Amino acid sequence: MLVTYKHKTITFFKLLVCNLIFFAGNAYGQNRNQLTPDPKAVVQSGNARFTVLTDQLVRLQWGQSASYDNRASLVVVNRKLPVPAFSTRTENEWFYLKTRKIELAYKINSGVFDSTNLKIRFLNADTVSWKPGQKQKFNLKGTARTLDGQDGEMNLYSNQKLQLEDGILSRDGWFFLDDSQSLRLDHSDWPWVTAPGTPKLDWYFMAYGDDYKSALLDFSKIAGQVPMLPRYVFGYWWSRYWSYSDNELRELVQNLKRFDVPTDVLVIDMDWHTKGWTGYTWNKNLFPDPANFLKWTKDNHLKTTLNLHPADGIQPTEERYHDFAAYIKADSAQKKVIPFEVSNKTFMRGLFDIVLRPIEKAGVDFWWLDWQQWTNDNKIPRLSNTWWLNYTFFTDKAMHSQNRPLLYHRWGGLGNHRYQIGFSGDTFMSWESLAYEPYFTSTASNVLYSYWSHDIGGHILKGNEKGVEPELYTRWLQYGGFSPIMRTHSTKNAAIKKEIWNFAPEYATAQHDAIRLRYALVPYIYTMSRKTFETGIGLCRPMYYDYAKQPEAYSYKEEYMFGDNMLIRPVTTPSKDGFAAVKVWLPKGNDWYEWSTGTLLKGGQVLERSFSINEYPVYVKAGSVIPMYNDQIQNLDNNPNNLILGIFPGGSGNFQVYEDNGNNKNYENQFAETNIVSRIDGNEQIVNIAPAVGRYQGIAERKKIKIKLFGTQPPLKVSVNGKPLQFNPDNQDGSWNYDGGNLCLNILLPEQSCKVARQLRITYNEAPGMLTTAGLVEKFKRLSMITAVLKNSDNGNDGIYIPKNLGIAEETNRLLSYHPMNFANYIENFERCYKLIPEEIQLLKQVSEQERKNLIKLLPPVQ
Structure with missing residues (x-):
């Protein structure tokens, strides 16, 4: 038995090691089996060699056959792909290679490729052709290493515009x-x-026309996939450059809980260690017992990352200085600084194995690597320090951790999409910076760098500012909820306070709602992150991915798609009279539901819209199904056993909800998907929830599902699998209720096995129409605002008189919740009263004439 047990243990260890190597190799270009293409994909004409990688992507090499190099480069890590159909022929001294999408021509025995002997054309568009030396005119750009010093597009230190690198598209x-x-x-x-290879030329060419998504997919096939992030990464990150102590961080987290702010990641800047910028030894004045501190973070479901600046090497004062010196065979007796050397494999192994691994084992989940020193390695001048630090930190984590590897650093160049989260650096706190970040973030998807993390709210005060400007920060935080990573951060300045409890109620409420909405949308976001892994298409992507033939897709740069189903137009200018104005382009091809106002808008138009501080321009494709969490979730450690399916008005739709373990490495083949289809059939809406397909470690076998049908009227009847459900306003499982303020039908299904199919049939009095999607939600909000102004008027009013029609109209939403069966009568009465409100306001004596005009302006027009 003992021998068998040992054998099993060794076998398990071998399997674990093999799994780690496979994971690292398959995802990050370390598997040499991926590097040599299928021989069937390779054709040769003299010293010219062509490898057909996809039907629109080809590798072109020229040189002696013995010199062809199939090692991975820093960018290209895979060449063994399924061989697409292609043909070859010779004609009039030219060699032709043709796939379904491209035709390549090379003049036989004409030497090194140049503009006279090589040409490629794209068969799907006559206007797309290429010859060596040809320059692009309309590159859609990629990204840049950092936003340090940026005030929008301008850098205040250099007084220069930021120049983005060229992208793939x-x-x-x-x-x-x-x-x-x-x-x-x-x-x-x-x-x-x-060193690089010896062939004279090693090129890759891809033609795609305006099918940008296919280009990103094909590039990811040779340059590696964007790995899945742990689920917790999509939660809220608290970060501040501050000399936090153990006590202070505990108090901070307790206050976040008190204000119902869910938090998943605790970022600790460089004061965690001793000795200035570079250090690896805990500052015991702030953290007297690091192990117990890290145990507390784990107990509170917080993931911890520490800041590193490795440029100054290993100082003699470090706890592990002598062990490190012995590892790299350096003389520690002289107590000299051991210089940092990223290209030295022994140095880097020692840095991880001797210095960093013990800290990781104590409970640090990942590293925030903040390299801003010299650009390239001292021993290999062409090697970017940023690029190689990304590679070494990420792949070391892949090989030595059972969880998903994760790194938080700066962009190092093409190929860095394999190393996930970007730290964009120290921007100025300004509306200009906020306005630039949506374009910067979505455009980075053009190089597959899909996960920028910005200092939400900005990093440095600008000019004579004395502290955080509440409206700017609130709008920035709202944008952060619809950016890849929601992380607040700022420099060490006592005047910069971003904790929610430092703001007046109107801003604090909007900030809380922004963070809560982010957590609600995590099932949708996480499903989209799976699509990023499979297709290379980022969560935040430019409009031209989906609407390439519409000119506005290239000119409305602040807009972007947030996943497949949401269009975001951030608020990037201050409000006037309490409302921020935005100009939004809604693409043709479908209608769009303006979520915060409850308005269904036609696509194919440009509109001026306005939003109060607690509203945001989120446009959901008509008919979309959006999976969500409820407002009880406090962290993303586990998949909860409940799910909300938000179904939006305007037509039919479907969604395939993706779930996995959330942090293990088996996501490539261990996951579950649940398909939801919603369709309109006359005066009926049918929602089909298919059984979950697949399994993963920690899967919830049973779930409670809540259906939220936005922008709809109350039903005549609701049934699930043929069984009728009754109206019950108390949120009881197996019933339905109605949210009059949001014109939302809520259907609460009882907990049931995820393997059971469910069909809902919702029957209405008539086919869904425009009544509930014409901005009625916004009217309810504006009436509440008017009522609050009147009650708080300081012009001698006793604060209790509300005009009759205003009072009736303002309380209609509550009556709809109480008695949804009387919907038609209440709405008819509402419309009658609403038309009379301006006249009532004009007759008010307790407010000034100017105040009366301002109140009337708040009323959306009668439609």
């Missing part, structure tokens, strides 16, 4: 990569940087 319709002189990775156990 261009309106020219093609992409060219010269990989000839790129550094390579060797075939060691931890693939390491080495």
